[in-house]
Each structure stands twice: as C-alpha cells, then as structure tokens.
Amino acid sequence: MHVMHNMLFGFQVALQPVNLLYCLMGTLIGTMVGVLPGLGPAAAIALLLPTTFQASPVSATIMLAGIYYGAMYGGSTTSILVNIPGEAASVVTCLDGYQMALKGRAGPALGIAAFGSFIAGTFGVVALSVTGPILSGVALKFGPPEYFSMMIVGITVLTYLSSGSMVKALLMAATGLILGGVGVDTISGKYRFTYGIEVLTDGLGLVPVVMGLFGIAEVLENLEKEIKRDILSAHIDHLLPNLQDWKDSSGPIARGTILGFFLGLVPGGGAIIASFASYAMEKKLAKHPEEFGHGAIQGVAGPESANNSAASGNFIPLLTLGIPCNAVMAILLGALMIHGLQPGPLLMTRAPDLFWGTIVSMYIGNVMLLVLNLPLIGLWVKVLKIPYYLLYPLILLFCLIGSYSLNNNAAEVVIMLIFGVVGYLMRKFRYDGAPLILALVLGPMLEEAFRQSLMLSKGDFSIFVSRPLSLAFLITAVLLLVIPVVTQRKKLSTLEEE
Amino acid sequence: MGKADRISGLFWLLFGIIITIESHRLGLGTVHSPGPGFLFFYAGIFVSLMALIILVRAWGMRRGEETGETLFAGRNIRKLVYVLISVFLYAILMEWLGFLLVTLLLFVVILAVIEKKRWPVAVLTSIAVTGIAYLVFQTALKSQLPKGPFGF
Numbered sequence: 001m002h003v004m005h006n007m008l009f010g011f012q013v014a015l016q017p018v019n020l021l022y023c024l025m026g027t028l029i030g031t032m033v034g035v036l037p038g039l040g041p042a043a044a045i046a047l048l049l050p051t052t053f054q055a056s057p058v059s060a061t062i063m064l065a066g067i068y069y070g071a072m073y074g075g076s077t078t079s080i081l082v083n084i085p086g087e088a089a090s091v092v093t094c095l096d097g098y099q100m101a102l103k104g105r106a107g108p109a110l111g112i113a114a115f116g117s118f119i120a121g122t123f124g125v126v127a128l129s130v131t132g133p134i135l136s137g138v139a140l141k142f143g144p145p146e147y148f149s150m151m152i153v154g155i156t157v158l159t160y161l162s163s164g165s166m167v168k169a170l171l172m173a174a175t176g177l178i179l180g181g182v183g184v185d186t187i188s189g190k191y192r193f194t195y196g197i198e199v200l201t202d203g204l205g206l207v208p209v210v211m212g213l214f215g216i217a218e219v220l221e222n223l224e225k226e227i228k229r230d231i232l233s234a235h236i237d238h239l240l241p242n243l244q245d246w247k248d249s250s251g252p253i254a255r256g257t258i259l260g261f262f263l264g265l266v267p268g269g270g271a272i273i274a275s276f277a278s279y280a281m282e283k284k285l286a287k288h289p290e291e292f293g294h295g296a297i298q299g300v301a302g303p304e305s306a307n308n309s310a311a312s313g314n315f316i317p318l319l320t321l322g323i324p325c326n327a328v329m330a331i332l333l334g335a336l337m338i339h340g341l342q343p344g345p346l347l348m349t350r351a352p353d354l355f356w357g358t359i360v361s362m363y364i365g366n367v368m369l370l371v372l373n374l375p376l377i378g379l380w381v382k383v384l385k386i387p388y389y390l391l392y393p394l395i396l397l398f399c400l401i402g403s404y405s406l407n408n409n410a411a412e413v414v415i416m417l418i419f420g421v422v423g424y425l426m427r428k429f430r431y432d433g434a435p436l437i438l439a440l441v442l443g444p445m446l447e448e449a450f451r452q453s454l455m456l457s458k459g460d461f462s463i464f465v466s467r468p469l470s471l472a473f474l475i476t477a478v479l480l481l482v483i484p485v486v487t488q489r490k491k492l493s494t495l496e497e498e
Numbered sequence: 499m500g501k502a503d504r505i506s507g508l509f510w511l512l513f514g515i516i517i518t519i520e521s522h523r524l525g526l527g528t529v530h531s532p533g534p535g536f537l538f539f540y541a542g543i544f545v546s547l548m549a550l551i552i553l554v555r556a557w558g559m560r561r562g563e564e565t566g567e568t569l570f571a572g573r574n575i576r577k578l579v580y581v582l583i584s585v586f587l588y589a590i591l592m593e594w595l596g597f598l599l600v601t602l603l604l605f606v607v608i609l610a611v612i613e614k615k616r617w618p619v620a621v622l623t624s625i626a627v628t629g630i631a632y633l634v635f636q637t638a639l640k641s642q643l644p645k646g647p648f649g650f
Contacts, residue, residue, distance in 0.1 A: 051639050167555075171510055171548035174541045178517055181541075185534035192524060192534055216585075223581060224574045389613045390623070393605055396585055397631060404592065405641035413589035421582065429506040447537050454532060 003129060006356050010129075013357030014364055019059050023361045026063035027368050030070020034077070035380045037084045037222075039395055041071040042327045042437075043215035046207050047398045049335050050405045057339035058354050062361040064335055068328050069121060069311045069362060072271060073369050076113040076304050077380050080106060089271035089307040092279040096292060096299030103295050108241040112249050112297055113304040114373055115241070120257040120305035121366040124312025127261055128319075129359050132348070135320040139345035144452035145463050149473035151446045154323050156477040157266060159435050169435045172426075176436035179204050180443025199411035206334035206441060208403045208416035213433040214327070215399045216420025219392045221427050245297050252282050252302030260306030264313020270326040271307040271314070278306035312362065318343055319355060323442075327434040330441040503556035507549050514546030580612050596646020597636075601628045 013019060033044040045064050052060035075090030080097035093113065100109040142150070159169035182193045183203030194200040241249065259281065260274035282302040283292045292299050317323045322344030324330040336343050341351055348355045373380075403416040426433060457463035465471045520535075521542055527533025584607050592600045605624035609615045615623075635641040 050641065054640060165552075167548050167551050171545055171552070174544045174548070175510075175513075177541050178538055178545070181538050188525075188534045190524060190534045192538070193520065220578055220582070223578045389609070389615070392581075393608045394627070396581075397601065397604070397627070400585065400588055400592075401631065401635055401641065401643070405635070405643070408642050408644075410589055410593045410644070413592070414586070417582075417586055417589055429502050431506070450537065451532055459528070 003133070006133075006352070007129060007360060009352065010356030010360030013058060013353045014062070014361040018055075019062050019357065019361060020364070022055065022059040022063040023066050023365050024368055026066020027070040027073075027365045028372070029063075030067035030072075031074035031077075031369065031373060031376075031380065032383060033067060034071035034074020034090070035383055036391070037078060037082075039218065040088065040214060041068050042210060042331060043218060043399075044071070045328060045331050045335070046210040047215060047402045049207055049331070049338070050402050052335070053338075057336070057341055057351070058357050060339055061332070061336065061354055061358050062365075064332055065315070065358055065362060066365050068314075068332075069308065069365060070369060072121075072308045072311050073114065073117050073373055074380065075307075076117070076300075077110060077377060078384060080109045080113065080300070081381060082384060089275050089310075090304075091272070092275050092303045093300055095279070096294070096296050099293065099295035100297065100300065105295065105297075108245050108297065109300050110377060111374065112241045112245060112301045114370060116249065116253045116256065116301045116305035117308040118366055118370040119253055120260060120309035121312055121369075122363065123257045124261050124264070124309040125359060125363045125366065128312055128316055128362075129356075131316060132320050132355070132359070135316065136345045136348050139321050142345070142469070143467070144449040144456060145467050145470040146473065148446060148449040148453055149464060149470040149477070150321065150323060151442050151449065153473045153477045153480075154317075154325065155435065155439055155442065156480045157325075165430070168431050172431055172433070173435040173439040176439025177443045177446070179209070179436070180440045181447070197411075199409060199415065203444075204415065204440070205406060205412060206331065206437075207406050208412045209419050209440060210327070210331055210437060211399045211403055212416040212419025212421075213423035213426070213437065215395060216417060217423025217427060217433075219395055220420065220424040222388070223392065241297070248297050249301035251285075252278070252298045253305045255281060255285075256302040256305035257309045260309035261313040263306070264310035264325075265316055266325065271310040274306040274310035275303035278302040315359075315362075319347060319358070320345060322347070322445075324438060327437045330437050333441055500556050503552050507553035507556055510549035511546055511553065514542050514544075514549055517542030517545065577612055581608065584608060584612070593644045594646070597643035598628055598632060599646050601631060 014023065029044065029048065030041065033039050033041055045067050048067065049064070052063060055063070072089055075085060076093050076097065079085045079090040079093035080101050083094050083098040085091045085094055097109045097113070100106065155173050159166060159173050178193075180203075182200055184190070184201060185192050191201065256274075256278040259278055260271075263274040263277060264270060279292075279299060279302060282298045283289050286292065286296070286298060288296075314325055314329050317325045318329045318333060322333070322342065324333045333343055341347065341354065399416060399420075400413055403413045404410060406412060423433060453463050454461070463470075464474060518539055519542075521539035522535060524535030524538070525533035526536050526539055584604055588600055588604050591603075595603075602624050605627055606620055609623060610617050610620035613620075632643070636643050
C-alpha cells in the first residue's frame with residue numbers, strides 16, 4: 001500500500017515534462033556512450049555533470065542515472081555488430097552476439113538484447129522500490145561506528161572483485177583514501193598535502209580526477225593501440241526474435257535478471273561481474289554448451305539481462321545507505337553532494353521527490369530505451385562510423401571544457417590532465433582505477449565516521465567491535481581479505497582473458 | 499609483469515614513505531583525539547607494505563617467466579606525446595587566448611599536424627567544431643568559457 005502511494009508520487013515527479021526531457025536525454029546520451037568504444041559511462045557522467053548545474057537536483061539525477069543504464073543498452077549494439085564492447089559490461093556479449101551477426105542473425109541478437117535488458121531493467125526497478133524503504137529503515141539505526149565498518153566492507157569488496165591483483169587493488173584504495181585527504185582538515189583546520197598550491201585547498205575534485213582517470217586515460221590508451229573497426233555492413237532486419245528464440249532465451253533472461261540484481265546489490269559487485277557470471281551459468285546449464293561461442297542466443301540474452309538488472313541493483317546501496325558500490329555510483333554520489341544532497345538513509349524522507357522520482361524515471365527510461373532503440377539502431381551504426389581521429393579530439397574537448405566549467409578554473413584542467421597521464425600509466429602497469437575512485441569519495445566520510453566513533457567512545461577502539469552490527473561488518477571484511485589467500489581464488493580477470 | 503611491477507612497485511614504495519613522513523609531520527594526535535595526519539600515517543604505511551609485496555613478488559619471478567613485452571613499444575607513442583603536449587598547452591593558454599582561439603588552435607594542430615589531414619579539411623572542420631562547441635556550451639548551457647584579450 002505504502003509502496004503504491006510512493007510509486008504514484010514518483011510518477012507525478014517523473015512525468016513532469018522537464019524531467020521526461022532529462023530522462024530522454026540521459027538515455028539517448030547513455031546509449032551513444034555505450035555504442036562508442038573508448039568512452040565509458042563513468043567518464044560520460046563526469047563529463048556531463050557540469051552541464052546539469054542549471055537543472056534541479058531531481059532532473060540532474062534522472063539524467064545521470066539514464067546515462068548509466070542507457071549505456072548498458074548501447075554497449076550491446078557494438079558488441080554484436082563490431083565485436084568491440086562499447087563498455088566493459090558488454091564484453092561477454094561479443095562472444096555469441098558477434099557470431100550471431102556473422103551468421104546473419106544480427107537482428108534477433110540486437111532484439112533479444114534489447115528485450116532482455118528491458119525485462120531485467122524493469123524487474124530491477126520494481127525490486128528497488130520494494131527493498132529501498134526496508135533498507136533505509138535499517139540504516140537509520142546506524143551510528144558512526146556502523147558506517148565506518150560498512151564503508152570498510154564496501155572498499156574491501158570492491159578490491160576483492162576488481163580486476164587484476166588484489167594487492168594492487170588494496171594499494172589503489174589506500175591511495176584513494178590519501179588523495180581524499182588533500183585539502184583543509186575540517187577538525188583541526190590544518191592544510192594537508194596542499195604545499196601552497198591554491199587549487200588544492202578545497203581538496204581534489206572528484207570530477208577532474210574521474211575525467212582524467214577514465215576519460216583522458218582511455219583516449220591515450222586508444223591512441224596508442226589505434227583501434228581498427230570493421231563494421232558489419234550486412235543489412236539488419238528481423239529485429240523481432242522468433243518464437244524459438246524466445247523459448248531459448250526466456251530461461252536465461254529470468255535467471256540473468258535475478259542473478260544480476262543480487263550481484264548489483266553487493267558493494268563492489270556490478271554489471272561487469274553480473275554479465276560474466278550469467279554467461280558462465282548459462283553455459284553450465286545449457287543442453288548444448290558446445291554452441292556457446294558460436295552464436296548461441298542464450299549467451300546474449302542472459303548476460304544482457306544480468307548487466308541491466310545489476311545496474312538497477314547498484315542504485316540501492318547508493319540511495320538507501322549512501323554507499324556507492326562502483327566507480328559510476330561514486331560519481332553519482334559526488335554529483336548529489338554537489339547538488340547539496342547527502343545520500344543516505346535520510347534521503348528518502350528529506351528528498352522524497354528525488355528518491356521516488358529517480359526510481360520511477362528509471363522505469364520510464366527503460367520503456368523509452370525499448371521504444372527508441374530498436375528503430376534507432378541504424379543511427380547508432382552511423383555513430384560508430386565516426387572516424388577515431390575526429391572522435392578523440394572531441395572527447396578531449398569535452399573533458400577540457402567540463403573540468404574548466406566546474407569552477408571556471410584552469411588549474412583544475414591541469415589536475416585533470418595530470419590524472420589522465422597517471423590513469424594511462426595505471427592501465428599500462430595494470431592497476432585498476434575503480435578502488436581509487438571509491439576510496440576517494442568515501443575517504444572523507446570514512447575519516448569523519450572514524451573520528452566521530454572515537455569521540456563517542458572517548459578514544460576506545462573497542463567501539464567498533466562491541467556493537468554487533470559493526471562487528472558483523474568487520475568480520476565480513478576480514479573474511480573477504482582472508483578467503484582469497486587461503487583458497488587461492490581464481491581471479492575474475494582470468495575469466496576475462498579466456 | 500615482472501619488470502613493470504618492479505618499476506611501479508618502487509614508485510609506490512617511495513610514495514608510501516613520503517606520505518608516512520608527511521603525515522607524521524602533520525601530527526598524529528593521540529588515540530583519544532586523532533590528529534589530521536592520523537589516518538594517512540597508517541594509509542602511508544599500508545601503501546608501502548603493499549608496494550613491498552609487489553616488489554618481492556616481481557623479484558621472485560624467474561627470468562624465464564617474464565614475457566618479453568616492452569611497455570611503450572607502440573609506434574604511436576610519439577603521437578600520444580604530441581597530443582599530451584597539445585592539451586597541456588590548451589590548459590595553460592585557455593585563459594590568455596580565450597576559448598574560441600585556443601580550441602580552434604587545438605583542433606587545427608591535432609587534425610592537420612598530428613593526424614596529417616589536408617589543411618583545408620582540417621581548418622574547416624576545426625572552425626565547425628569550435629563554433630558548435632561554443633553554441634552548445636556558452637549559449638545553450640551557459641557555461642562561463644574563458645574570454646581572450648580580444649573580447650571573445
């Protein structure tokens with residue numbers, strides 16, 4: 001009953017013309033970003049953040065969210081047509097999607113990807129609206145020690161699941177924490193790590209850092225590789241999957257949806273992992289596993305559903321607890337804070353229009369994506385044909401303008417470029433940027449919770465273990481750190497390389 | 499990744515040590531009232547420890563296991579450096595020359611000099627891109643783009 005009432009309120013907000021427009025823009029931009037290789041949703045959201053300053057926080061969040069789940073849709077298009085994943089969550093779609101396209105079944109592949117995404121996205125949004133209030137209620141009882149321990153779990157899980165070496169991921173997280181400390185210390189009023197550089201006194205901005213690490217670094221990496229793209233010139237028709245396709249795909253879609261949603265809930269989990277897990281699961285369950293890799297429609301339907309429902313699931317920890325579970329959500333958190341909102345359990349009561357409006361807009365956005373994207377596939381293929389020598393200066397220009405217009409400060413542009421070089425080197429030396437971004441956002445919150453806890457307990461560290469919830473979180477974190485050492489876990493990155 | 503890890507490991511070790519020393523200088527405070535450097539002191543130590551693990555592992559690798567990969571072998575590395583120099587110059591010059599001029603310059607340099615497209619094509623494309631970017635960001639989105647000495 002309560003949920004229905006809230007959903008109706010959400011519809012009132014989301015159906016306002018201006019919000020509908022922002023939703024449409026977000027999903028369209030998102031799809032384009034998903035289509036374009038060399039520009040991921042994290043960089044795109046950071047790029048477009050400054051353009052939302054004119055809008056209300058609700059409209060801004062609706063658009064930024066649209067970019068994220070829109071990118072999940074768009075990513076599949078390039079995977080299927082060009083065998084290049086538009087973004088990381090569509091890597092597995094290449095395996096069977098491109099094979100289907102080679103066999104002249106590009107239409108059904110694109111179709112089932114879109115329908116699967118729609119079904120999964122819709123399920124994710126409904127689940128979000130049901131579980132959100134419950135989680136918020138629990139989180140309201142949290143004090144600083146619980147928050148501290150929960151953030152530790154968040155960072156640990158992300159490092160656990162991030163690609164490559166865990167030691168490097170932990171190192172990145174610690175570095176992010178340190179970078180988050182740059183600027184004035186709010187408690188003592190002392191300057192930390194600023195060395196008389198004026199632009200650093202307010203701290204390192206999230207936007208320049210993200211644009212550098214994800215936008216500029218990506219361009220630099222691609223410049224060196226010189227991507228080659230052969231676009232499938234075959235005519236695409238019969239977008240609607242036939243009855244047999246539906247029969248083959250309904251199971252994978254249903255399983256992918258549920259799996260993806262739960263993986264999306266876990267801090268550190270997300271669309272990329274969900275798509276890999278779904279592919280592996282479908283291959284195990286399939287009657288003819290040998291068809292996988294040779295154009296099995298199950299290998300498209302499952303992962304595409306999983307990454308979309310994971311994208312919805314990702315919003316739950318952010319909107320209810322204020323904990324971002326991946327780099328994109330960390331940027332959204334930063335965006336909300338720039339708009340003067342503090343995500344967390346109080347968000348639902350303090351800004352119900354934002355909370356319910358965003359959730360419902362995601363539902364509407366999913367409908368828009370389904371209706372718009374299938375007819376627009378021709379347009380996206382044209383976008384793909386933009387030559388890279390024109391595309392990369394445009395991406396660079398967007399980054400340059402975006403980082404400047406944040407505070408009208410050229411020094412921030414320099415910071416962004418420096419992080420661009422750092423990000424490029426990190427890619428070369430195989431360090432993952434996601435834990436760094438997460439820790440950079442959480443760092444100041446973590447430190448505050450840490451110090452507040454110690455003030456509460458008058459300096460007694462046992463406060464973190466004497467409160468049952470906090471203790472449970474810390475035990476989880478320790479287990480996550482110990483288990484891989486004991487079991488010599490098989491890294492996700494090895495799965496990726498297979 | 500043996501060689502690469504030795505290089506990056508050394509970098510992070512140095513970084514960790516510097517952070518640790520600097521945080522100590524900021525003041526650790528006491529356990530009862532942690533100072534501004536408290537958390538970062540331990541973060542610095544943690545970074546150093548992780549860097550040591552990376553170094554030890556990299557050195558532990560036998561020579562034979564190392565792949566003969568070189569890190570910056572791509573023949574496009576020169577292009578990458580030119581692009582980097584251009585964008586850094588963009589950042590430095592943007593408040594002096596103004597958005598329109600500096601953007602036009604950047605695109606002409608990238609398209610004509612770095613990408614070696616024909617000059618007329620490069621110049622016309624640059625003018626179009628600069629104009630559209632100005633309309634989108636200055637006129638439509640009302641960003642405050644820097645003005646040059648000539649009033650634009």
